[in-house]
Amino acid sequence: MDFIDRIRELATRIPKQLEYIQTEEATKNALIMPFISALGYNVFDPTEVTPELNADIGIKKGEKVDYAILRDGKPIMLFECKHHAADLSKVHASQLYRYFSVTEARFGVLTNGIVYWFYTDLDAPNKMDAKPFFEFSMLDLRDQAVEELKKFSKSVFDLSNILTTANELKYSREIKRIFAEQLAEPSDEFVKFFVAPIYTGKMTQKVREQFAALTRLALRQYISDQVNERLKTALAVESAPPAPAPTELVVLTNSATPTPSEPEHGGIQTTAEELEAFYIIRAILREVVPVKRVVMRDVQSYCGILLDDNNRKPICRLYFNSIVKSIGFFDGEKEARIPLLQMDELYGHAGRLKATVVRYDAAKAPQKAT
Known part of the structure; x- marks a missing residue:
């Protein structure tokens, strides 16, 4: 089994395991150690993967790195691990900063076993950057992320090559962030760039x-x-x-004839954008459930995406009838609605969509006798 297959197999198992992983230590054993192993490193060889590596700093004694990957006896990559439910954006990576400065490692990884943030020292030598240069989620594992991740695997690890890539990833990530901001609320300078060649008033x-x-x-x-x-x-x-397409796509409406492109007068019309979103959501969820279980039901005020065509199992709702489109999620006690500026943003919510489906299936699973 090659690297890509190992990583994707691990990613497929994660949604099924989460309800059984209750502690940070369990997160390490079930999610992070298999990830390090998938990179090709022997987690049972302390000369290659050392848990609890000492990283004492001055008067601060007992500082330990959760995992350190070694090469020729020297650390090349450090892992600081958190519980899988931890929000990394709210986690202070102070320990990882300290570890980074007292070891020879050039890469630090902050992870909860699902989301991985990779850091290095592009801004100042031997000082970990404030922002990661590479991040991805195992619940939304895209081909580009897999290709970048492969460079950290044991068989092809090359420090200079990764550092060159890290520099490119850092700036391209910032450019995409700025573009997203401008797309949501364009600045005067951004607008002028487009307007100047076409408007002379x-x-x-x-x-x-x-x-x-x-x-x-x-x-x-x-x-x-x-x-x-x-x-x-x-x-x-x-x-x-x-396989005939009509049997693959299940679209239900409350009009007399369930043909979304040709509704009866005064009925409900399922738009091309709603169908596009439906296909994308199906493509995302096919990793955790058969696609036939993901069903669209269009009503007057929104387009609902359900699991098993069950109103009690809403995956999300598409509110595409207004100028500002939005999507409603059901991963809490109440529906949480957020704006959707473009269809491609749905992929960024893959983890949220999968978690909702996994929760429904976990709820109906028979409980073990105690």
């Missing part, structure tokens, strides 16, 4: 506001068009096996 406040709205709309439409093209290609490949 006076740039009043009213005109600026109009072009800001047009800029947001044009960019979202462009991105949506690109996603649609990719989606069409993917669907064409998936439809290659001799």
